[in-house]
Amino acid sequence: MAEKISDNYDAIIIGCGIAGSLVGAILTSKEHKKVLVLERSPKIGGRAISFRGEGIREMSDFQKALGLSANAWCYAERCEPALSKIINSGLLDGYVLEAGGRAGWYTNRGRVSYALAAFNKPSIFYPSVGFVWFDHQWKPHNVTRGVKYGWMSEEGFAEMRKISKHMLQTPTLADAEQYDKVPLKDWLQKMTSNKEALEFHYAMGTFHTILNDPALISAGENLKAVIISREMGVHVTHGAWSLAGDPGHRFIAEGFAAVVTDNGGQITTNARVKEISVQNGKVTGVIAEIGNETKKIKAPVVVCTAPPKQALQLLPKKVLRSDFEGVLERTINAGGITGQFGLTKPLEAFCKIEVDPRSFYHTPILIPESEGFRGNVPLDGFTLSNIAPTVAPEGKYLAVWVSSVLEEETRDKKKVDRVIDRMLEFLDVAFPGWRKVVEWKLFTISGTALCWRHPKDNKPDVICPSVEGLYFAGDAYGERANEGGIEAASHSGLLCAGAITGKSYLDMVPPLFQ
Ligand SMILES: Cc1cc2nc3c(=O)[nH]c(=O)nc-3n(C[C@H](O)[C@H](O)[C@H](O)COP(=O)(O)OP(=O)(O)OC[C@H]3O[C@@H](n4cnc5c(N)ncnc54)[C@H](O)[C@@H]3O)c2cc1C
Numbered sequence: 479m480a481e482k483i484s485d486n487y488d489a490i491i492i493g494c495g496i497a498g499s500l501v502g503a504i505l506t507s508k509e510h511k512k513v514l515v516l517e518r519s520p521k522i523g524g525r526a527i528s529f530r531g532e533g534i535r536e537m538s539d540f541q542k543a544l545g546l547s548a549n550a551w552c553y554a555e556r557c558e559p560a561l562s563k564i565i566n567s568g569l570l571d572g573y574v575l576e577a578g579g580r581a582g583w584y585t586n587r588g589r590v591s592y593a594l595a596a597f598n599k600p601s602i603f604y605p606s607v608g609f610v611w612f613d614h615q616w617k618p619h620n621v622t623r624g625v626k627y628g629w630m631s632e633e634g635f636a637e638m639r640k641i642s643k644h645m646l647q648t649p650t651l652a653d654a655e656q657y658d659k660v661p662l663k664d665w666l667q668k669m670t671s672n673k674e675a676l677e678f679h680y681a682m683g684t685f686h687t688i689l690n691d692p693a694l695i696s697a698g699e700n701l702k703a704v705i706i707s708r709e710m711g712v713h714v715t716h717g718a719w720s721l722a723g724d725p726g727h728r729f730i731a732e733g734f735a736a737v738v739t740d741n742g743g744q745i746t747t748n749a750r751v752k753e754i755s756v757q758n759g760k761v762t763g764v765i766a767e768i769g770n771e772t773k774k775i776k777a778p779v780v781v782c783t784a785p786p787k788q789a790l791q792l793l794p795k796k797v798l799r800s801d802f803e804g805v806l807e808r809t810i811n812a813g814g815i816t817g818q819f820g821l822t823k824p825l826e827a828f829c830k831i832e833v834d835p836r837s838f839y840h841t842p843i844l845i846p847e848s849e850g851f852r853g854n855v856p857l858d859g860f861t862l863s864n865i866a867p868t869v870a871p872e873g874k875y876l877a878v879w880v881s882s883v884l885e886e887e888t889r890d891k892k893k894v895d896r897v898i899d900r901m902l903e904f905l906d907v908a909f910p911g912w913r914k915v916v917e918w919k920l921f922t923i924s925g926t927a928l929c930w931r932h933p934k935d936n937k938p939d940v941i942c943p944s945v946e947g948l949y950f951a952g953d954a955y956g957e958r959a960n961e962g963g964i965e966a967a968s969h970s971g972l973l974c975a976g977a978i979t980g981k982s983y984l985d986m987v988p989p990l991f992q
Pocket residue numbers: 492493494495496497498516517518519522523524525526546547548550577578579580581582583749750751752783784785788792814924926927928929951952953954962963964965967
């Protein structure tokens with residue numbers, strides 16, 4: 479990675495997360511281009527970074543990698559024992575930690591896995607099995623397919639089913655697309671006023687987006703995720719969530735990055751792009767800080783994979799069309815507050831009902847919206863090591879709990895503390911006695927986990943409309959890309975490589991995902 483930087487490339491890619499590494503893999507291996515990937519963090523992976531516990535040796539290195547790669551940080555004051563003690567006494571050894579709570583979709587049958595397979599790289603996802611809903615009193619209910627849900631009235635269940643049926647009968651993704659600019663809240667409220675049915679379907683919308691306020695979720699995007707789930711045969715009770723085994727989600731970018739370097743591409747870490755150079759409406763390269771040096775590097779093609787609000791900081795003023803700039807500015811950054819806990823017994827040992835050990839746990843109202851949050855704050859969790867056994871050492875268990883919040887809420891210390899306090903209160907009620915088996919608690923906060931277009935906007939395209947040679951890739955980009963997170967990042971990578979080369983790379987994934 480300390481290879482000498484030349485001053486001229488066919489393409490420079492800013493960022494070595496999923497999208498950047500995938501574009502790099504295609505341009506090097508299929509198009510034989512001379513490619514340079516510049517990554518500001520000391521590690522590759524971007525927001526999908528993960529860590530082996532024994533690899534975390536210095537608190538400052540851990541915080542630096544979390545911050546630069548994933549826009550996340552570890553809330554050291556709330557960790558127990560103190561973060562320095564957790565690290566120095568080797569308590570994390572043998573565990574695999576993510577930057578925060580993660581649960582993707584479609585296990586090994588999503589875009590990510592198909593794209594990796596196209597380069598002969600494996601996927602390491604495991605499906606969740608079982609879904610437990612904790613009602614407003616935090617009493618658990620197993621969800622069984624086709625059987626009335628324990629916390630719902632007959633009427634609420636019938637209304638909820640009516641809406642599910644309507645969603646599932648949407649024939650194609652194109653049919654769903656007409657609701658792309660309709661907020662999920664409006665779409666659902668036209669169908670019912672039943673509170674239980676609304677609460678359930680709002681929760682499903684939040685599962686897809688980690689946005690708590692259904693007014694911020696696109697009904698069309700939600701329907702598309704339902705259609706794809708239908709086609710994949712996954713359900714909340716089986717396979718709806720996929721969890722990565724060892725070494726965690728970084729296997730995705732690492733897989734693509736290996737293709738880049740195997741095909742002569744260059745990946746340089748600790749290399750921050752300060753500015754994208756533009757002259758007469760054409761991109762000419764970048765200015766980057768690499769080590770202690772500032773370098774001008776030329777290329778006729780630049781791919782920016784920084785999330786939209788960060789991407790705006792890299793561009794000279796007035797080079798973007800104002801409508802495009804507006805869409806980037808209005809991107810909604812959804813974040814999360816996560817507790818990762820090392821246990822000597824799994825969570826199900828403390829649950830008041832018998833549950834599948836691989837269950838996904840959910841409660842819709844950890845904190846009500848009336849306390850000043852945007853939407854009710856939910857809480858989701860699982861014993862990750864029961865689902866993906868390679869993420870904890872023999873005889874130990876890794877439990878993960880996450881509440882989604884907006885980026886601005888992650889910057890409010892009172893709100894973050896409130897979520898953590900309430901998370902611990904919930905665990906005491908829902909899993910009484912669990913504290914006796916806790917060896918360590920580690921909290922991470924991520925400001926920008928998933929990026930979403932505002933439901934009234936189009937997704938910004940991968941081709942910059944006003945600067946020739948400038949492209950974007952990442953979970954927030956790609957007019958024709960649907961869904962979010964790692965699936966969207968890989969979808970946009972395929973779209974971007976196609977836009978640069980004039981070829982279609984979407985056929986690397988099945989038609990359903992195109
Ligand atoms: C805690 C957390 C939980 C998540 N949970 C899920 C989940 O459950 N399911 C799911 O599907 N998705 C989840 N996501 C989102 C998912 O990880 C992202 O959508 C995906 O990884 C985005 O990939 P990307 O390539 O688009 O962008 P990124 O991963 O953000 O890649 C951009 C890269 O650019 C680099 N960069 C930025 N600016 C510069 C610069 N100036 N110079 C050089 N490099 C730069 C960054 O360091 C980064 O490596 C989660 C994210 C986080 C943080």
